[in-house]
Amino acid sequence: MSLQRNLASEPAGAVAPGDAVPAERRARRLAFLKWLRLVHLYLGLWGAALGLLFGATGVVLNHRSILKIPVERNVQRVVQVAVPSGGFASPDELSRWLQAELRFVPAQAPLVRREPAKPVFWGERELVQPERWSVSLQGPRRSVGAEHFAGNRFATLTHNDATLIGTLTRLHTASGVDAAWVLLSDSIAGALIALCISGLLLWTQLRALRTAGVLTSAAALLIAAAWFAGST
Numbered sequence: 001m002s003l004q005r006n007l008a009s010e011p012a013g014a015v016a017p018g019d020a021v022p023a024e025r026r027a028r029r030l031a032f033l034k035w036l037r038l039v040h041l042y043l044g045l046w047g048a049a050l051g052l053l054f055g056a057t058g059v060v061l062n063h064r065s066i067l068k069i070p071v072e073r074n075v076q077r078v079v080q081v082a083v084p085s086g087g088f089a090s091p092d093e094l095s096r097w098l099q100a101e102l103r104f105v106p107a108q109a110p111l112v113r114r115e116p117a118k119p120v121f122w123g124e125r126e127l128v129q130p131e132r133w134s135v136s137l138q139g140p141r142r143s144v145g146a147e148h149f150a151g152n153r154f155a156t157l158t159h160n161d162a163t164l165i166g167t168l169t170r171l172h173t174a175s176g177v178d179a180a181w182v183l184l185s186d187s188i189a190g191a192l193i194a195l196c197i198s199g200l201l202l203w204t205q206l207r208a209l210r211t212a213g214v215l216t217s218a219a220a221l222l223i224a225a226a227w228f229a230g231s232t
Contacts, residue, residue, distance in 0.1 A: 029206050040198040047191040054188065057172035075161045080154045087151060090114075091133035094155070098146055104137050107178040111136040117150075140177055141167050 081101075088094045095110045115132040131150040137143060141162050148155040162170055169175075174182055204210035 033202065033205065036198050036201055040195060040202060043191045043195050043198065047188060047195060050184070050188050051192075053168065054172055057168045061169065061172065075163065077159045077161075079157050079159070081157055082153060083148065083155050087153075088133075088148070091135060091148075094133055094146065094148055095135045095137075098135060098137065098144065098157075102137075102144060104139070104142075104144060106137040107139050107181075111138075138175065140170050140175075140181075 083094075084097070088097065091112045091114050095112055099105065099110075113134045115134075117131050118129055120127050120129045129149070130152070133146075133148045133150065135144075135146040135148075137145075143160045143162075145158040145160075146155050147158075171177065171181065174185055200214050204214055
């Protein structure tokens with residue numbers, strides 16, 4: 001009689017606490033997978049925006065030598081220009097003068113090098129070569145290189161104007177770009193990594209056997225890559 005009273009007092013459709021745990025786990029797993037699909041979708045949309053640019057320029061870079069693609073990446077001009085009377089006190093002063101004269105605001109900090117004076121031989125005579133200064137100004141669409149010997153009245157300028165393919169290539173390799181473009185490129189790379197991870201998780205459906213298989217395969221690839229890198 002007491003057993004019948006207990007059964008009658010329980011509401012219809014009640015589930016024992018021990019039986020509710022798998023259902024709650026399945027609900028949480030399905031909710032996580034739904035959220036992961038949304039993340040995967042929007043990361044794919046973001047990656048596709050500039051992925052086309054990086055993919056197209058990557059194909060050109062990979063096959064330009066093998067297929068001998070007639071692509072002109074830049075147009076180069078070499079000129080000599082007279083420096084102001086009195087010269088420059090340092091290569092940094094030369095760099096500032098070049099930026100002002102050419103109205104060139106580089107995307108990156110100018111690369112300035114200073115080679116000290118050294119003895120050189122001209123036939124049987126020993127001469128002293130003055131300090132050699134070099135300045136490199138980089139931008140996405142053009143670059144300027146300058147070479148100047150301290151005390152000389154001229155400086156040699158090498159001016160490169162990038163073509164359309166050249167500009168895309170410089171953007172692909174992050175040459176002559178500012179920090180904003182570098183961060184943008186990093187975001188694309190991070191999106192691709194996140195797409196790989198989320199894609200694998202979606203394929204496994206968080207099932208133990210599939211997840212173990214993916215982790216084992218990834219570990220094997222990492223070990224093989226480390227062994228190959230060490231052997232070379």
